[in-house]
Amino acid sequence: MFTKRFSILPILFLLVTILAMTLAGCGSSATPTATETATAAATTPAATETATPTETATSAPTETATATAAPTETATATETATASATAAASATAAQAPARTGSKDVILATTTSLQDSGLLDVLQPDFEAKTGYTLKPVAVGTGQALQLGAQGDADVLFVHAPSQEEAFMSNGDGVDRRLVAHNYFILVGPASDPAGVKNTKSAVDAFKAISDTQSIFVSRGDKSGTNTKELSIWKKAGMESPSGAWYQQTGQGMGATLKVASEKGGYTLTDKATYLANKANLDSVILLENDPDFLNVYSVIIVNPNKNADINNAGAVAWADYLTGPDAQKLIADYGKDKYGEPLFFADAGKSYDEIK
Amino acid sequence: MQLIWEGLKQALALIFSGDPQIMGITLLSLQISLSGTLISLFLGVPVGVWLALYSFPGRRALVSLVNAGMGLPPVVVGLIVSIFLWRSGPFGLLHIIYTPTAMIIAQAVIASPVVAGLTIAAIQQIDPKFRLQVLGLGASSVQSMLQLLREARLPLLAAVMAGFGAVISEVGAATMVGGNILGQTRVLTTAMVLETSKGDFAAAMALGVILLILVYAVNVALTLIQQRRKPQ
CATH class of the missing domain: 1.10.8 (Helicase, Ruva Protein; domain 3)
Structure with missing residues (x-):
């Protein structure tokens, strides 16, 4: 048996x-x-x-x-x-x-660079010129920095200066270079219930939105955009906005724009993602070119001591490429043919103070 | 509604143009999900058979665990597999995070409880006398088990279909462990999410249509095997 x-x-x-x-x-x-x-x-x-x-x-x-x-x-x-x-x-x-002798370079980057399509232009050029294989993982800047701090990424391409400075002072990164900048924009319903069109600055516009309790849709995901948004709320005197009018999606920029458009709410977005999604949105640009809307993209080489497997040579190659003339030209020209205006301004070699 | 039309049209155009990028994504989806399902079969079927046939202390607890596992949230699997496979994790040395292998592992983890749970049900619905009879006719334990599996092949194929359906349509774990890297780990579901967030709903719909066709085709193949003999 x-x-x-x-x-x-x-x-x-x-x-x-x-x-x-x-x-x-x-x-x-x-x-x-x-x-x-x-x-x-x-x-x-x-x-x-x-x-x-x-x-x-x-x-x-x-x-x-x-x-x-x-x-x-x-x-x-x-x-x-x-x-x-x-x-x-x-x-x-x-x-x-x-x-x-790995040829793979893990790049932790932000969704806006992927959603705008810029990464798809830079990646093949970089791979052809250096022989490295880039593995871009598009996440929010918060997660990208966390992956860097854990040593799970070789190099970062991010846009949250305050978080980046903390990252550098922690010794998590060894080199941080300015790559490009552009501007965030405030979009919302054409009817503009808070009247932000008549305000003079980003801070005033945010105050008007909270004063009228108009719907504001936030990313709420610690991304670069979310970090910028919270810093403006702070300047407007609100440490952490709350209430039924302040709604957090926890999703990427494209999804958040769609939610804001459907709800007739305001949201802060990078221009590239907005232009790419414009055809599906009812939202219009209400405020732009405010100094508070400056959006700075940097490349950070992760501290190679974080993990024995970090591909430091590959990380340096990517940083050199991004700040080199070829990539800078691609960045400066990106979007001109599709939207009639550039989506990024190339800044390699400049200091952070120069673009403020 | 217009988007669905546009999506259908674009899907057909994409399929017939043989766009290499779409073909690559489709093939990768199929390869990853079939491998994941295959591994889950090797894990799930033996466990299912064992839990169905043998009684031991704690068996019911295990069966409950398997049944609960049938509803295992893919994002939980994705997060845990990521933590294990990150360089900072215990299996970081393998360098398989953000590769198809990592996705196969995550999918196998998701599908195994589904296969095991359905295997338990499939084996238990066979009359216990059948096994005794097979053994009585002089079959070894291995032979008797194979006969049981043969007897339960129809519900077992249903288990395969359920497991495959669970993994091919899954997106949370695939994004987390795969990274949605173009040409490497971008599969139909993660590409759909990306196209949606880019605002290209027609392209997302097209990918969705391809995904549906793929799921249908695989299930047709399995159903043909399952229903080879006409019902009497």
């Missing part, structure tokens, strides 16, 4: 197979990256080796599907899986040395 010890065996066997399959998964999925970094001569042998497990891995699902239907085939299918897994395991081992 069935004893517990004996019956566990097939389960154990399957568990081992799963482990093997997980490795096979690594092998196959590493391939797209491997092929992309194929420019680096070092990774080429690894790329060719991984090619084999990919084939086996892709055919594996179909095999298992049949195996489940007709269990007699299970043994054969599993054997193939194990075989491919061993192949993958050796491939991964072969890849390991190639990874140490």
